Structure formats: C-alpha cells, structure tokens
Amino acid sequence: MVNNVLIAVIGAGGVGKCFLGQLATLAARRPSPKLDLCYICSSKKAVFSADYAGIDINSATETLAASPVAPKSLTALADYLAAAPSKVVLVDNTSSQDVADSYPLFLGKGVSIVTPNKKAFSGSYDLWKAIFSASEASGAKVYHESSVGAGLPVISTLKDLVDTGDKVTKIEGVFSGTMSFLFNSFAPTEGKGGQWSAEVKNAKALGYTEPDPRDDLNGLDVARKLTILARLAGLPVASPTAFPVQSLIPTELESCTSGDEFLEKLPAFDSQMEATKSEAEAEGKVVRFVGSIDVATQNVKVGLEKFDRSHPIAALKGSDNIISFYTERYGSNPLIIQGAGAGGEVTAMGVTADLIKVISQL
Amino acid sequence: MVNNVLIAVIGAGGVGKCFLGQLATLAARRPSPKLDLCYICSSKKAVFSADYAGIDINSATETLAASPVAPKSLTALADYLAAAPSKVVLVDNTSSQDVADSYPLFLGKGVSIVTPNKKAFSGSYDLWKAIFSASEASGAKVYHESSVGAGLPVISTLKDLVDTGDKVTKIEGVFSGTMSFLFNSFAPTEGKGGQWSAEVKNAKALGYTEPDPRDDLNGLDVARKLTILARLAGLPVASPTAFPVQSLIPTELESCTSGDEFLEKLPAFDSQMEATKSEAEAEGKVVRFVGSIDVATQNVKVGLEKFDRSHPIAALKGSDNIISFYTERYGSNPLIIQGAGAGGEVTAMGVTADLIKVISQL
Numbered sequence: 150m151v152n153n154v155l156i157a158v159i160g161a162g163g164v165g166k167c168f169l170g171q172l173a174t175l176a177a178r179r180p181s182p183k184l185d186l187c188y189i190c191s192s193k194k195a196v197f198s199a200d201y202a203g204i205d206i207n208s209a210t211e212t213l214a215a216s217p218v219a220p221k222s223l224t225a226l227a228d229y230l231a232a233a234p235s236k237v238v239l240v241d242n243t244s245s246q247d248v249a250d251s252y253p254l255f256l257g258k259g260v261s262i263v264t265p266n267k268k269a270f271s272g273s274y275d276l277w278k279a280i281f282s283a284s285e286a287s288g289a290k291v292y293h294e295s296s297v298g299a300g301l302p303v304i305s306t307l308k309d310l311v312d313t314g315d316k317v318t319k320i321e322g323v324f325s326g327t328m329s330f331l332f333n334s335f336a337p338t339e340g341k342g343g344q345w346s347a348e349v350k351n352a353k354a355l356g357y358t359e360p361d362p363r364d365d366l367n368g369l370d371v372a373r374k375l376t377i378l379a380r381l382a383g384l385p386v387a388s389p390t391a392f393p394v395q396s397l398i399p400t401e402l403e404s405c406t407s408g409d410e411f412l413e414k415l416p417a418f419d420s421q422m423e424a425t426k427s428e429a430e431a432e433g434k435v436v437r438f439v440g441s442i443d444v445a446t447q448n449v450k451v452g453l454e455k456f457d458r459s460h461p462i463a464a465l466k467g468s469d470n471i472i473s474f475y476t477e478r479y480g481s482n483p484l485i486i487q488g489a490g491a492g493g494e495v496t497a498m499g500v501t502a503d504l505i506k507v508i509s510q511l
Numbered sequence: 512m513v514n515n516v517l518i519a520v521i522g523a524g525g526v527g528k529c530f531l532g533q534l535a536t537l538a539a540r541r542p543s544p545k546l547d548l549c550y551i552c553s554s555k556k557a558v559f560s561a562d563y564a565g566i567d568i569n570s571a572t573e574t575l576a577a578s579p580v581a582p583k584s585l586t587a588l589a590d591y592l593a594a595a596p597s598k599v600v601l602v603d604n605t606s607s608q609d610v611a612d613s614y615p616l617f618l619g620k621g622v623s624i625v626t627p628n629k630k631a632f633s634g635s636y637d638l639w640k641a642i643f644s645a646s647e648a649s650g651a652k653v654y655h656e657s658s659v660g661a662g663l664p665v666i667s668t669l670k671d672l673v674d675t676g677d678k679v680t681k682i683e684g685v686f687s688g689t690m691s692f693l694f695n696s697f698a699p700t701e702g703k704g705g706q707w708s709a710e711v712k713n714a715k716a717l718g719y720t721e722p723d724p725r726d727d728l729n730g731l732d733v734a735r736k737l738t739i740l741a742r743l744a745g746l747p748v749a750s751p752t753a754f755p756v757q758s759l760i761p762t763e764l765e766s767c768t769s770g771d772e773f774l775e776k777l778p779a780f781d782s783q784m785e786a787t788k789s790e791a792e793a794e795g796k797v798v799r800f801v802g803s804i805d806v807a808t809q810n811v812k813v814g815l816e817k818f819d820r821s822h823p824i825a826a827l828k829g830s831d832n833i834i835s836f837y838t839e840r841y842g843s844n845p846l847i848i849q850g851a852g853a854g855g856e857v858t859a860m861g862v863t864a865d866l867i868k869v870i871s872q873l
Contacts, residue, residue: 174676301846302664302671309664309864314536315856459826467844478856482831484663488846494677495840502671509872 151511152181153235155201156504157188157226157260160242161213164265164295167497168242173206175501182508187233189213190220197221201233223251231258236511238504241266242497250276256283256291261511263503265295265496270380271373271389277380290507295499297324297374298470298490306486307381310476317382319475321441321483324374326468326491327365328438330357333465336426336435338458345422346415353412357468361408366397368438371451375440379449382442386449395452397422397438429455435463461485513873514543515597517563518866519550519588519622522604523575526627526657529859530604535568537863544870549595551575552582559583563595585613593620598873600866603628604859612638618645618653623873625865627657627858632742633735633751639742652869657861659686659736660832660852668848669743672838679744681837683803683845686736688830688853689727690800692719695827698788698797700820707784708777715774719830723770728759730800733813737802741811744804748811757814759784759800791817797825823847 156172158165169189176184185203189196194216196204204212221229230237239255241248241264249269252262253276269280270293284291297303310317323329335348342348349366352358358365372389379386386392398411399418405411429436434455439462442449456463465471470490473483489495518534520527531551538546547565551558556578558566566574583591592599601617603610603626611631614624615638631642632655646653659665672679685691697710704710711728714720720727734751741748748754760773761780767773791798796817801824804811818825827833832852835845851857 171676175674178676300671300675300840302668302848305667306664309662309860309867312537312867313662313860313863314533314540315860461823461826464821464823464826469844478662478854478860479851482829482851484848484850486664486846486848489841489844492840498671498675498677498840501675505671505674 151236153183153185154508154511155185155187155230155233155235155237156240157230157237158186158240158242159190159220159248160245161189161191161210162242163493164496164500165242166210167493168240168500169206169209171497171501172504175505176206182511184508185235187237188221188226188229192220194218195220197229201235223248223254227251227254227258227260230255230260237261238263238507238511240264240500240504242500244268246272252276252291253279253283256280256289257287259287259289261290261507263292263500263507265293265299265500267296267370267373267377269293270296271376274380274385274387290510292503292507293377294503295496297377298472298486299492300495300498300502301470301472301486301488301490303378303472303486304381306484307378307474310474310478310484311381311383315479316477317444317474318477319441319443320378320382320472321462321475322439322472323437323462323465323470324371324440324472324490325365325438326470326489327352327357327359328371329465329470329490330355330468332435332437333467335422336429336437338435338463342426344416345419346412349415350412353408361411363398363402363405363408363411368394368396368451371438371440375442375449375451379442382444384442384444384447384449392449393452394450397453425453434458437462437465461487513598515545515547516870516873517547517549517592517595517597517599518602519592519599520548520602520604521552521582521607521610523551523553523572524604525855526858526862527604528572529855530602530862531568531571533859533863534866537867538568544873546870547597549599550583550588550591554582556580557582559591563597585610585616589613589616589620589622592617592622599623600625600869600873602626602862602866604862606630608634614638614653615641615645618642618651619649621649621651623652623869625654625862625869627655627661627862629658629732629735629739631655632658633738636742636747636749652872654865654869655739656865657858659739660834660848661854662857662860662864663832663834663848663850663852665834665848666739666743668846669740669836672836672840672846673743673745677841678839679806679836680839681803681805682740682744682834683824683837684801684834685799685824685827685832686733686802686834686852687727687800688832688851689714689719689721690733691827691832691852692717692830694797694799695829697784698791698799700797700825704788706778707781708774711777712774715770723773725760725764725767725770725773730756730758730813733800733802737804737811737813741804744806746804746806746809746811754811755814756812759815787815796820799824799827823849
C-alpha cells in the first residue's frame with residue numbers, strides 16, 4: 150500500500166458535504182496512507198494549489214465558498230491530477246453528464262474514480278465500455294456503489310455474485326425512495342391511504358421529491374438504476390430508454406411549464422391512479438412502482454405492478470428500497486437487501502466505503 | 512497487482528469441494544494474476560510439491576483422494592508457504608480450532624487468509640487480537656465473510672458501516688439456517704405447525720441439522736456469530752459463552768450419549784416448547800430463535816423471542832437468515848440483509864469473493 154493518496158472532489162452539495170465530513174473522520178482515524186485533499190470545486194469555484202498541498206478537510210466547504218478561483222476545465226483537471234506526485238482518487242459527487250463523460254479521460258491517465266453519479270453508468274453503452282476499457286488498460290479503479298440504492302450494498306453484492314460464477318436469473322425491487330414513500334402512503338398494506346395528488350404534494354413538502362416531482366414520476370431515475378444493474382448482470386442494455394418505462398405523468402401534464410403548475414392540475418387526474426389502486430385491492434393486493442430484470446429473456450422493465458400484502462415489496466416502510474437477487478445458487482428464496490436508498494449521509498457512506506476499497510488497492 | 516498468486520487449501524469437504532469448483536472457474540476466467548493451487552489437504556492426505564507447481568484444480572479432489580502423502584503439520588505448512596516464490600493465500604475450509612489457532616503464525620509470515628471458519632473469530636478475545644495484530648504488522652490480509660450468514664454480505668456491510676464512521680446501535684436477526692427452518696415450520700405465520708420433536712426429526716432427515724441436532728439446539732453456533740459481529744461493532748466480547756445463550760436442549764437430555772437417543776426421548780418434552788408457542792399465539796405473535804447485540808448497553812443475547820406476524824423476522828421463509836443493522840445514519844428503518852445463510856455453494860461464494868478481494872490488494 151502507498152504512503153500517501155491525493156483526493157480530488159468535484160461537487161460540494163448535499164452528498165458532497167456529507168462526504169467531506171466522512172472523509173475528515175476517515176483521514177483522522179487512519180494515519181496510513183495519509184489522505185490529502187488536493188482539489189475541491191463546485192460548479193462556480195475551486196480550491197487547489199500548484200504543489201498539491203493538502204486542503205484542510207474540516208474547513209474545506211468554507212474555504213471553497215470564499216475562493217475567488219474558478220474551477221479547472223475537466224481536461225485541465227485531468228492533466229493536473231495526472232501530474233500529481235502521488236496516486237489520485239477523483240470523487241465525483243455531482244450528477245453531471247459532462248463530468249461522467251470525462252471518466253475515460255481521467256481513468257486513462259491513471260486517476261481512479263469513486264462516485265454516486267448514475268450518469269456515467271446508465272448513459273450510452275459506448276460510454277460504459279469506454280470507462281471500463283480505460284480502467285482495465287491503466288489499472289485505475291472505478292467504483293460506484295451509491296449509483297444504486299445509495300449506501301446499500303447492491304452493486305458490490307451483484308459483482309460478487311457474478312465474479313464468483315453464480316448465474317443471476319432475475320433482479321426485482323423498489324429502487325426509488327420517492328416512489329417507495331409515495332406508494333407506501335397511497336396504497337398502504339393496512340388502512341386506506343390518501344388521494345394520489347395529495348400524496349405527491351405531501352411527499353414534495355417533506356422533501357422526498359425533486360423540485361419538479363415529474364423528475365421522479367417519469368420513471369427515468371429507476372430506469373437508470375436498472376440499466377446499471379442489467380449491465381453488471383451481463384446484458385448490453387443500450388440506454389435507460391431502450392426498454393419499457395411507465396411514466397406516472399398524465400400525458401396532458403407533460404407540457405406544464407413548472408412543477409407547481411403540475412401539482413395544481415394533478416388532482417383532475419386522480420381517478421386514473423385510483424382505478425389502478427382499486428383493481429389491485431379487488432385482488433387483495435397493493436400496487437407498487439418496481440423495476441425488474443429477467444436475465445434469461447433479457448426483459449427489463451419499470452412500472453406499476455400488483456403484490457400480495459404479505460410480499461416483502463408490499464411491506465416496505467417509509468422511503469426504503471428493496472432489491473431481490475434471484476440466482477442459481479440462492480434458488481427460490483432470493484438474496485434481499487433492504488433499507489434507506491436515498492439521503493446525503495447514506496449516499497456519502499457508499500462513496501466513502503468505495504474510497505476505502507480503492508485506497509487498499511493502490 | 513502481482514502476476515501470480517499461490518493458493519493453499521485446507522479442507523476438502525462440502526464447502527471445500529464447492530470452493531474448488533468456483534476456484535477452477537475463476538482461474539479460467541481471469542488470466543491475470545495467474546492463480547495456482549500449490550497445496551491442498553484433508554485431515555488425512557495432502558498434495559503439494561517442493562517447487563510449488565500448480566495442481567490441476569479440476570481434478571484436485573481425485574488427486575487428493577489418491578495421494579499417499581500425509582498433510583504437513585501447521586508449523587511446517589507455514590514455513591512452506593512463507594518460502595514460496597509468490598504471494599500466498601491460505602484458504603481454510605475447515606471448522607478446526609487448531610487451524611484457527613495458527614492464523615497468527617501464517618499472517619505473521621505474510622500469508623493472507625480467507626475462511627468461513629468461525630472458530631478463529633469467535634474463540635478467545637486474545638486470539639482475535641493476535642490475528643488482527645499479525646495482519647496489521649505484516650500487511651497480510653484476513654477475510655471471513657462466510658463466518659456469518661454464509662455468502663450474504665453481512666461482515667462486509669458491518670465493516671463498511673463502521674469504517675465510514677456510522678454508529679451501529681443494534682444488530683438483530685436470525686443467524687442459523689437450522690433454527691430458521693425449525694421455527695418457520697414449528698410456528699408458521701399461517702397455519703398450525705407441527706410438534707416440536709417431529710419438526711426436529713424432520714429437519715434432521717432433510718439434512719438441515721448437524722448429525723447430533725443438539726449441536727444446533729444448544730445455541731452455540733448463533734452465539735459464535737454474535738460474538739464475531741459484536742467484536743466488529745467494537746465490543747470486546749470475551750467469548751461466545753460470555754453472554755446469555757438460551758439452549759433448547761432440555762436439561763434432562765444433555766447427557767444423552769447420541770443424537771439418536773436424544774431424538775427418541777425429545778417427544779416427552781414437547782409440552783415445554785408448546786407452552787412457549789401458545790404464549791406467543793395468545794399475544795398474536797410467533798416465537799423465533801434470534802440473536803441481538805445492543806451496542807450502547809453492550810448487551811448481547813441469544814434465545815427465543817416473540818414477534819408480530821408481520822415482522823420481517825416472523826415472515827422469514829425456509830432456512831433463510833435475516834440480519835438487521837440499526838445505525839445512526841439509517842435511523843428507525845434498519846439496513847436488512849436476507850437470504851440463504853447455509854449451504855456449500857453460498858458458503859463457498861463468500862470465500863471466493865473474499866479471495867478476489869484479497870488478490871486485488873496483493
């Protein structure tokens with residue numbers, strides 16, 4: 150193991166701040182290898198020095214806010230990190246497609262990457278191949294546990310199953326904290342639940358949705374996660390729009406110019422979701438928004454499905470995710486991972502755990 | 512990463528054979544680093560050569576059965592592996608205390624270890640400290656995912672939680688496939704279930720128990736797993752008998768000289784378990800055999816507890832394990848891992864996954 154590792158961080162928002170807190174604790178607790186923060190930037194500002202001197206991690210957010218310096222371009226950053234005197238890990242705490250597109254560049258220059266950013270792994274299949282080819286060629290590592298289910302051990306478990314030669318036959322689950330919260334409230338296993346539009350409004354008020362709830366309801370977030378898992382399971386899925394994804398946005402409201410306008414008009418469409426709910430209830434079931442990957446038939450899909458009230462997917466609580474891996478070795482009872490799949494600290498935890506794994510291999 | 516890694520295997524029983532199958536696939540699929548099996552032994556026989564030449568993995572079991580050579584002593588084996596021309600990983604697929612006691616010796620000589628053997632990590636706390644000090648000093652790795660919950664990602668998840676600075680407050684679950692199967696049949700969430708002694712007899716007939724079922728019913732297997740998890744969570748538990756463990760063996764039957772005699776006499780004691788079951792039923796609950804660790808109060812215990820029928824622990828199926836991690840970050844809803852916690856292939860999977868992780872760090 151090396152004596153010194155340099156950390157470069159892009160993004161200092163919710164997850165970024167939590168990560169810095171965890172990094173500070175980690176650096177203090179593990180004297181070897183020494184971890185030095187050599188670069189940090191937001192979309193507007195950056196802190197770094199020509200000699201890669203360590204930036205105090207505990208005050209990094211304040212130092213960044215006060216910095217008069219603009220961030221380096223991604224190309225310039227790659228050159229800067231490639232010229233560093235020690236091994237470097239780039240931590241991408243953004244959800245930026247531009248940063249994701251530059252992963253092959255960084256990896257090609259020997260810079261390892263850890264990130265919760267879904268974009269790199271759920272975009273075009275060409276980008277996926279470019280990322281892993283660059284990593285393979287240079288030996289630089291790329292870890293992205295938090296791109297699915299935040300800190301839950303989803304990616305690592307799937308990789309272990311595949312790497313040890315198990316045959317994954319099916320992956321199924323609730324992959325969105327927002328959708329989980331919405332349906333656990335709208336169609337609870339016990340009691341009646343509220344009107345659909347009221348539940349969406351409530352979820353937004355509690356901070357469970359994106360500023361425009363349509364960014365959750367279109368199903369794309371779940372489709373991106375399914376794309377990542379399907380690819381890890383060996384399916385060359387072309388993109389997150391290459392398979393059926395059910396959007397919960399009424400066609401008539403797709404053109405609303407704001408989330409507020411959408412929320413205002415949504416009650417007029419409550420009867421659609423109410424009908425779906427009643428149909429499930431008539432069968433003694435509840436409706437949930439799930440994703441599934443059937444590996445043998447290469448069938449990937451995202452949308453509403455009905456589940457018995459005693460099914461683990463129906464019994465989920467709060468905004469928890471649940472992911473079931475059906476494999477040849479595990480047989481009829483799947484390997485199940487369940488718990489919070491969103492939130493700054495648990496997302497940052499996946500990033501920090503990945504960082505520890507990468508460091509141990511440098 | 513190195514070009515060549517030597518693998519030494521102790522134990523060629525159920526898990527050992529499954530591991531060899533997975534190792535053969537792994538070695539064929541991953542050309543670099545080259546994996547060579549340099550030593551394999553059972554309790555009676557061994558195969559190895561003075562020049563550490565690779566033994567054909569696919570036929571290793573047959574070669575071993577036909578070998579006229581006795582195994583090396585553990586001391587001699589440690590010297591042999593320490594003198595090897597490449598990095599060595601020792602795979603201990605036994606449940607031997609003797610082999611476990613020698614881990615500090617191997618680690619001290621730079622030999623990494625992967626194992627499903629619980630004995631090393633659940634015996635005396637002095638052995639635990641000696642193992643991790645030796646690993647720390649030499650840099651040799653020691654991984655033991657399958658010592659709890661077989662291939663389920665239990666140890667790795669707990670380590671990630673702790674290493675990233677989360678505070679684990681409580682760990683609770685069903686840690687024995689045998690106990691899971693027994694109670695899911697004896698006190699199902701729906702229907703009546705059978706007589707206790709009949710369920711034990713049936714579980715034995717199906718191969719779910721040890722040859723003498725008392726080796727499961729005494730609770731020691733669960734106590735060993737709890738000891739491992741408690742220590743990883745930071746509690747210096749002295750031994751698996753240092754906390755309350757409820758034995759399900761009636762006192763009068765502890766002196767039976769065989770498992771068969773025990774099974775023959777067990778029906779006379781069915782009323783005890785029946786009373787426990789009825790008491791739970793009267794509260795609308797079911798009884799389960801669980802282990803729990805309360806980190807704050809340092810309270811570790813193993814035994815019968817009552818759960819609501821809708822509780823995930825009550826709803827478990829077959830011989831599945833379930834492990835819930837309550838932590839500061841995860842809040843009121845725990846991080847849950849569930850699935851088969853016993854069986855040759857899934858146990859070997861944990862060993863193989865550990866081997867892959869160790870190799871990536873050599």
